[in-house]
Amino acid sequence: MGGQICPPLIMENKANFRSGFVSIIGRPNTGKSTLMNRILGEDLSITSPKPQTTRYAIKGIWNTLDHQVIFIDTPGYLKPRYEMQERMARYISESFKDVDLLLFMTQIQSFPTDYDLEVLDLIKNLKCPVIAVFNKIDLVEEIDRDYFIQKLPPVVERSHFISARLGIGIEELKQSIIYYIPYHEPYYDEDQLSDLPMRFFAKELIREAIFHLFEEEIPYATAVLIENYKETPQKVIVDAVIWVERQSQKPIIIGKGGANLKRIREYAQTRLSEFLDFPVDIHLFVKINPNWRKKPLALKELGFE
Ligand SMILES: Nc1nc2c(ncn2[C@@H]2O[C@H](COP(=O)(O)OP(=O)(O)OP(=O)(O)O)[C@@H](O)[C@H]2O)c(=O)[nH]1
Ligand SMILES: [Mg+2]
Incomplete structure (x- = not known):
């Protein structure tokens, strides 16, 4: 190489x-x-x-x-x-x-x-x-x-x-x-669709699910971290953590008997497996990280340098 x-x-x-x-x-x-x-x-x-x-x-x-x-x-x-x-x-x-x-x-x-x-x-x-x-x-x-x-x-x-x-x-x-595009040899492999790794798309699809399923502040108060992204011969396994800012937001995300979390998981799982054309299992965990939007360290962990 x-x-x-x-x-x-x-x-x-x-x-x-x-x-x-x-x-x-x-x-x-x-x-x-x-x-x-x-x-x-x-x-x-x-x-x-x-x-x-x-x-x-x-x-x-x-x-x-x-x-x-x-x-x-x-x-x-x-x-x-x-x-x-x-x-x-x-x-x-x-x-x-x-x-x-x-x-x-x-x-x-x-x-x-x-x-x-x-x-x-x-x-x-x-x-x-x-x-x-x-x-x-x-x-x-x-x-x-x-x-x-x-x-x-x-x-x-x-x-x-x-x-x-x-x-x-x-x-x-x-x-x-x-x-307007100049004559130049390709910058990336020609079978590549993005420069981003798959775990990034997993995270983004979970965020998209949250944007579609919740109103008002919730989508803006949440962040998603992929803790584990594993490819096995049978399926892709993703462990993700959803951060919320306040204690009161956690039960909203989880929903009655876990109903909301299930909807987020199913939405993201379906979209990601369509995108990869491969079976996907997503596991979600919810954690409170008070005021993460204002914390430089938390933002760094999310990839905002
Ligand atoms: N009617 C109509 N709606 C559109 C059109 N293009 C996009 N939308 C809708 O506009 C909304 C915003 O689209 P996005 O593509 O997320 O907009 P964006 O500019 O990327 O937004 P940010 O990422 O928040 O900056 C979505 O609900 C789209 O479906 C269009 O041509 N016509
Ligand atoms: Mg956009």
Whole structure:
């Protein structure tokens, strides 16, 4: 291992190959993760109707014979209120660096909000090209495209009007994205969908279950840690701990006779085994970690450096 993998013949064939990085940014809940999943054709990044579903910058890799585009799906930008949000904000600005293209994502039915304007202000002096993506066009009757386009700063080179959920306008957007990707050999293995390990997806699917099954504060007050991820010939075994912030949240997560915990487990188990195409057993434990969102050590354990 560790030697040169590509023989020269393959490199020659790849003279016209394009590869590069695209960051998707925008306020929470506009459909960034839905768009990335739509382009990849896989539910890689978790989505939910609640804002701030994505907590980490998630790389998704779109491979074809001619190109490899690495998307960075970022958490929706919010003003930092907690230590965690501050780290998320840092993540987002990190994700602007060294990308070949930025997708500024918003939703058409409420553009521009103050958040949109803040994000646009953040990127107005960037060196890399920016495409504006107006999502959720399925929710409006008519679109006066010029009205929206004239509100964008000059750094935005193109605009697309799409529905990530219904798959409208996606082909044209893909073409625009490729236009900005430079000629370069692939950065990752071409059969790879992400740079993240499987235990990360296990964790994210448990979080997605919590986002879908609980209202209000609970999804934001919980974190998931994978303590053990084991692949056996028969199945994958995952032991995960769900952190809650307060004593009172523990019975809510567990539910009557363990009913809620069972629903989380079944949801995540089904999704993960679909994703892996392999049987999965998930075991869940609930622990109280008071105010973990404000604790640097706890956040470090969750992977927020
Ligand atoms: N009607 C409609 N809903 C959409 C569309 N795209 C996404 N959604 C919904 O919008 C909600 C938010 O989508 P996400 O993809 O999680 O949004 P996000 O921008 O990644 O959100 P954060 O990770 O919280 O920043 C989900 O309920 C999606 O199903 C669309 O084109 N039309
Ligand atoms: Mg997201």
